[in-house]
Amino acid sequence: MARRSTGRSRTDQRDQDDIVATFGANLKAARLKLGLTQEQLGEATGLLQQYVSLVESGTQNITLTTAQALAKAVSRDVRALLAPPRRRPFKVREVHGRRA
Secondary structure, three states, rough: OOOOOOOHHHHHHHHHHHHHHHHHHHHHHHHOOOOOOOHHHHHHHHHOOOHHHHHHHOOOEEEEEEEHHHHHHHOOOOOHHHHHHHHOOOOOEEOOEEEE
């Protein structure tokens, strides 16, 4: 039996996976910065701790409404949680007068 095409390319799926993972990683960083546990974040948003864990790990795709609730709970804008992390410039470290 032939598979039906969903109209999405593998690149589209990869882009979707990347944005889900980016949101999750940014959410986790914001939560940890505030000193919240996954359980506390779940309680603040009406979500289960297990669901928060899946979101942070990038394995759970979420609705815009849920994204907004999570962003508000960690005092961030949804756009900030969707933004790819900024790359820091590489710094060469010196150890005992030599470059490491």
